[in-house]
Amino acid sequence: MTELGELAGRLRRFAEVRDWEQFHTPKNLAMALAGEVGELLAELQWLTPEESATIMDDPQAAARLRSEIADVMIYLTRLADTLGVDLAEAAHAKLDESERRYTVESYRGSARKAPPLA
Amino acid sequence: MTELGELAGRLRRFAEVRDWEQFHTPKNLAMALAGEVGELLAELQWLTPEESATIMDDPQAAARLRSEIADVMIYLTRLADTLGVDLAEAAHAKLDESERRYTVESYRGSARKAPPLA
Amino acid sequence: MTELGELAGRLRRFAEVRDWEQFHTPKNLAMALAGEVGELLAELQWLTPEESATIMDDPQAAARLRSEIADVMIYLTRLADTLGVDLAEAAHAKLDESERRYTVESYRGSARKAPPLA
Amino acid sequence: MTELGELAGRLRRFAEVRDWEQFHTPKNLAMALAGEVGELLAELQWLTPEESATIMDDPQAAARLRSEIADVMIYLTRLADTLGVDLAEAAHAKLDESERRYTVESYRGSARKAPPLA
Numbered sequence: 001m002t003e004l005g006e007l008a009g010r011l012r013r014f015a016e017v018r019d020w021e022q023f024h025t026p027k028n029l030a031m032a033l034a035g036e037v038g039e040l041l042a043e044l045q046w047l048t049p050e051e052s053a054t055i056m057d058d059p060q061a062a063a064r065l066r067s068e069i070a071d072v073m074i075y076l077t078r079l080a081d082t083l084g085v086d087l088a089e090a091a092h093a094k095l096d097e098s099e100r101r102y103t104v105e106s107y108r109g110s111a112r113k114a115p116p117l118a
Numbered sequence: 119m120t121e122l123g124e125l126a127g128r129l130r131r132f133a134e135v136r137d138w139e140q141f142h143t144p145k146n147l148a149m150a151l152a153g154e155v156g157e158l159l160a161e162l163q164w165l166t167p168e169e170s171a172t173i174m175d176d177p178q179a180a181a182r183l184r185s186e187i188a189d190v191m192i193y194l195t196r197l198a199d200t201l202g203v204d205l206a207e208a209a210h211a212k213l214d215e216s217e218r219r220y221t222v223e224s225y226r227g228s229a230r231k232a233p234p235l236a
Numbered sequence: 237m238t239e240l241g242e243l244a245g246r247l248r249r250f251a252e253v254r255d256w257e258q259f260h261t262p263k264n265l266a267m268a269l270a271g272e273v274g275e276l277l278a279e280l281q282w283l284t285p286e287e288s289a290t291i292m293d294d295p296q297a298a299a300r301l302r303s304e305i306a307d308v309m310i311y312l313t314r315l316a317d318t319l320g321v322d323l324a325e326a327a328h329a330k331l332d333e334s335e336r337r338y339t340v341e342s343y344r345g346s347a348r349k350a351p352p353l354a
Numbered sequence: 355m356t357e358l359g360e361l362a363g364r365l366r367r368f369a370e371v372r373d374w375e376q377f378h379t380p381k382n383l384a385m386a387l388a389g390e391v392g393e394l395l396a397e398l399q400w401l402t403p404e405e406s407a408t409i410m411d412d413p414q415a416a417a418r419l420r421s422e423i424a425d426v427m428i429y430l431t432r433l434a435d436t437l438g439v440d441l442a443e444a445a446h447a448k449l450d451e452s453e454r455r456y457t458v459e460s461y462r463g464s465a466r467k468a469p470p471l472a
Contacts, residue, residue, distance in 0.1 A: 002121050003206045010213060011235060018220065019227035023282050026183075027162045027170035031281035031381075032235070033190075034159055034388050037152045038274015044145045045267035046259050048403060052145035056201055065144075066203050069194070070212035072151075073205045074235050076190055083174055085184050087191045088121045094188035095128060102136065109137035117129060117150070117192050141400050145267075149399035152270050156392015163385035164377050167284060238357050239442045246449060247471060254456065255463035262419075263398045263406035268471070269426075270391045277388055280381045288381035292437055301380075302439050305430070306448035308387075309441045310471050312426055319410055321420050323427045324357045330424035331364060338372065345373035353365060353386070353428050 004088055008081040011074065026082055033075040040068040122206055126199040129192065144200055151193040158186040240324055244317040247310065262318055269311040276304040358442055362435040365428065380436055387429040394422040 001009070015021050043064055044052050056062040080087045098117060119127070133139050161182055162170050174180040198205045216235065237245070251257050279300055280288050292298045316323045334353060355363070369375050397418055398406050410416045434441045452471065 004121060007206055007209055010210070014213065014217070014235065017222050018225050020225075022227075025167035025171050026173060027165060027167045027385075028281055030155075030159055030162050030170075031277045031385060031388075034152075034155045034385075035274045035278040035281060037148075037155050038271045038277070041148055041152055041267045041274070042271040044148050045264055045271060047145060049143035049145045052148075053143050053200070055144060065201060066208050067212060069198055069201070069203050069205070070208035072194055073198075073209045074212060076187070076194060077209065078235060080187055080191075082171070083183060083187070085187050087187070088125055090184050090188035091125055091191045091195065092128070094185060094192060095132065099132070104135050107136050107138075109140075117132065117196060146399055149263075149267060149270075149395045152267075153392045153396040153399060156389045156395070159385045159392070160389040163382055163389060240357060243442055243445055246446070250449065250453070250471065253458050254461050256461075258463075261403035261407050262409060263401060263403045266391075266395055266398050266406075270388075270395055273384075273388050273391050277384055280384050283381060285379035285381045288384075289379050289436070291380060301437060302444050303448060305434055305437070305439050305441070306444035308430055309434075309445045310448060312423070312430060313445065314471060316423055316427075318407070319419060319423070321423050323423070324361055326420050326424035327361055327427045327431065328364070330421060330428060331368065335368070340371050343372050343374075345376075353368065353432060 002088070004077065004086075007073075008077050011078045012081060015078070024078060024082055026079060029075055029079040029082060033072065033079055036068065036071040036075055040065075040072060043068060120206070122195065122204075125191075126195050129196045130199060133196070142196060142200055144197060147193055147197040147200060151190065151197055154186065154189040154193055158183075158190060161186060238324070240313065240322075243309075244313050247314045248317060251314070260314060260318055262315060265311055265315040265318060269308065269315055272304065272307040272311055276301075276308060279304060356442070358431065358440075361427075362431050365432045366435060369432070378432060378436055380433060383429055383433040383436060387426065387433055390422065390425040390429055394419075394426060397422060 015024055043061065044055070047055065055065060077087065080090075095117075133142055161179065162173070165173065173183060195205065198208075213235075251260055279297065280291070283291065291301060313323065316326075331353075369378055397415065398409070401409065409419060431441065434444075449471075
């Protein structure tokens with residue numbers, strides 16, 4: 001069992017035993033995911049990019065960040081599971097595309113276009 | 119190497135060889151993550167919850183959903199990597215808390231409180 | 237003075253007297269806006285669309301909704317002000333486009349395309 | 355008729371004549387709002403805060419920003435209208451609270467707490 005499969009399984013059982021699957025439609029889970037991302041943004045919104053790069057040096061901020069990122073991961077995993085999407089496989093497939101599209105030769109250090117990952 | 123570690127490593131190299139690490143501050147990556155979640159929401163916004171539950175039966179919608187979920191996973195993985203957060207570990211730690219907090223006895227099927235996962 | 241101009245002016249003075257203009261870059265304000273929208277989503281995420289349509293009948297939920305919508309309006313107004321965008325004018329210009337694009341004849345009641353406003 | 359009332363009325367008629375009111379539940383509109391905010395973030399995500407402050411000097415970026423802000427305003431206005439919330443009144447009520455809470459004496463220039471507006 002992969003670590004992503006294990007996490008998805010734990011979340012599935014968590015919902016099942018509480019009879020919460022009725023609430024876990026893709027639409028609802030996507031909203032919950034967005035809500036958690038909003039909380040993550042709130043931790044970073046007034047920092048400069050440079051301050052954000054060293055935020056984990058502050059133990060209290062680090063704990064909050066870790067907790068918000070965990071929430072995002074939890075809802076993303078649950079959403080992907082309800083849709084039957086394999087997160088690692090989907091991410092690698094997208095990266096295959098991005099590597100073809102954003103060739104190193106053309107995009108190295110380039111700021112002429114918003115540098116994407118995906 | 120775990121599958122999450124492998125994905126994080128691939129993203130790190132993807133950024134390195136393009137000299138894009140300069141753009142990948144936690145602040146910027148959190149914004150990119152939120153932008154991708156916005157695209158995911160757009161796929162589901164006009165569907166009923168029931169329609170959203172069968173969306174993967176439509177091959178074109180399924181491909182778009184898979185692609186948007188991949189983008190979210192990519193930026194979440196990259197963000198966690200720049201912050202030194204282990205996604206699986208953080209998610210399980212949060213679930214340990216949730217299991218203590220939302221006991222099966224008290225919350226089973228309950229709609230008296232928004233049913234959370236986290 | 238229009239009501240939007242008055243609100244923008246009050247927000248400008250609010251920031252000025254606290255010396256908070258330094259934090260109010262468009263980038264930071266857009267993140268704050270997204271964070272507030274996340275809180276708004278959290279109020280609606282587990283409701284059915286039908287339940288969401290009658291949520292204002294519940295006085296406590298109504299107060300929370302009103303408060304979250306106010307926060308979104310506040311950051312949107314402040315963001316538009318820092319960018320020099322007139323909210324009403326920009327919205328009407330966009331609607332002019334939408335009226336040309338989504339003609340009543342072609343789009344009436346149609347679910348063949350996600351029904352947009354903009 | 356105030357400018358906000360006028361915009362809300364135009365949006366109401368826009369939806370009515372296309373028979374799109376069936377899609378415009380608060381839940382769906384909140385998702386659409388979040389989706390538009392995601393597009394707004396995407397315009398600003400790789401910029402430094404300083405670059406974001408002068409983005410309107412670039413005519414193409416300015417047009418995109420104006421258009422994204424308009425979309426956010428459109429869905430926020432439509433959402434508030436379906437909930438019976440007066441945007442200007444709600445924002446001023448929230449600011450009354452914020453002025454009491456964040457006194458100039460205690461918060462001037464302070465970075466000890468994320469400087470909020472709301």
